[in-house]
Amino acid sequence: MKSPANPENESQRMTSLRESGILDAGEPARFERLTRLARRLFTVPIAMVSLVDDESLVFKSCDGLRYASMPRDISFCGHVILSETPLIVNNALEDDRFADNPLVVGEPHIRFYAGYPLRLPDGAMVGSFCLLDRETRTFSAEDELLLRDLASIVEDEFQSISEATTDSLTGLFNRRGFEHLANFAIASAHRRAEPLTLGWIDLDKFKQINDRYGHSEGDIALREMARLLVKTFRDTDLLVRHGGDEFGILFSDTDESGAWIAMQHLQEEANAFNLSSGKPWKLAFSWGVIEFNHGDITDLPGWLRAADKRMYAMKQQHQNHRA
Template sequence: MIPPSLPKDEQARLKELRSLDLLDTASEERFDRLTRIASRLFDVPIALVTLVDEERQWFKSSVGLDAPETSREISFCGHVILDDRVMVVENTDTDERFCDNPLTQGAPHIRFYAGCPLRSLDGCNLGTLCLIDSIPRSFTDSEIELLQDLAALAEREIELTQLAHEDELTNISNRRGFKIQGNECLRHCSRRELPVSVVYIDVNDFKQINDKYGHAEGDRTLSIIADCMRALCRKSDVVARVGGDEFAAMLADTTREGAERVLVRFRALLEDMCLDQSLPYDIALSFGIVEFDPERHSNLAELMEEGDQLMYQQKKQAKSANIQ
């Protein structure tokens, strides 16, 4: 048996997979319908929609298989996600990768396998739509095309899930996505006893930009801020538009002092982008920075609330200064 290797984009792939909040969720008709069609169309006893997690492959939808998951080390789908093509094994007995695999030697006694990778909007292979039979069989080019067509429908359902977590205007996470990814980041840092900080951001006088220059210009303002956040933050960080003119960033392995240094670079980059685009106005922001403290914060919601309060205090101070 040859265990599957890791994709080059493994960390980004896992982050994107978990941001979808599909793992360990209840069955859904939108996916079950596809596995039923696949089983009948190709006349196979088993059809699956799989998601390949860090150490397991988990079945979002399953026809003909009772197990909810198997180890990634022995998975066929772990091999599929290494490529963008359909992987077909017509007879596992003649394939050194799988001939002595526990899934061929024992239940479900796989002899035939065909799997098509399921890609996210960002191009990561998250899992597969796959077919399994207990007897060897051939698989024609036309059947490969049919499997790809069904997989495209499964990808569309995954994309709809992803879009539900993404802000359509700025293409960064929305509030729901921030909560999901932020909780994952917080758990990761807490397990490893790493610092983590949240930066809450609000656009000052955003209504005036909309009123004076139009909503299209207001949208450009929000997109510029998102672009700056995306440019400065690492893959381990989480950035989001959490409200109309409010943004948040969770910075992993970062103290409050480290977050302040990031903000200095953020302000400089924002100023440069505004100059490059010749904006007829200044983008003024208020910030709230808070470092996670397990003695004061029990969850992400409390961390965000404190960041929001600190941001609001700075906003009030700025408004008071302008009046004076």
């Protein structure tokens, strides 16, 4: 058996998958209707929409089997994401990659497999729309086109999920997207015994920008703040516009002191922007950072309140200094 290799861009691919929100979001019935349709169209006993996570497959729909997940290292779908073309296996017993695979020699006794790669809106290859049969069979060019059309519908659903978790003004994650991903990050950090730190930001005197220069300039200020966040922090850090002029950064595998240094760098970037922007207003903000402590902090709302409290303490200092 040949276990699927990791794509060269595995780290970036996994970041895109987790930040997309599709691991947890999306109406299951929409995917289930498509796999039921695929079973009828192709006369196969099994049709699935799978996502390739770091160690396992996550099924958005698994029609014909009762799997909730499957180890990635024995999966056929793990091979699909290595190419932009569909993977067609007419007889798994005659394919060196799969002949002694547990899914071939044991349940569900796969003989035929056809998987079309699924992409996110940013192009990341994240899974497969696949058909399985316990009998060998052929797959025509017309069949491939039909499977591609079904995969395109799934990708449209991915697009909808992505839009539902993205702030339209800044392109950062919105509150809904953040909550999905933050809960996932907390569980993952606990499992991996890695630090996870939240940075919380509130713009200073943002109301004055809106009142004095108009809401269009206020929108520009929000977009510029988002641009600085993207420029300053890593691709693996989760960036969110939580609402109004509140922003957050979820620093993966970073303790509180490391996050503090990163926030100071953001302050330097904002200072540089203010010197060169030519705007009559300045980007100024207050912030706080707090590491997630699995003993003292029990949930996401409590973590947000603690971060907001630290941010507010800095805002009070800024106001007192100006006074």
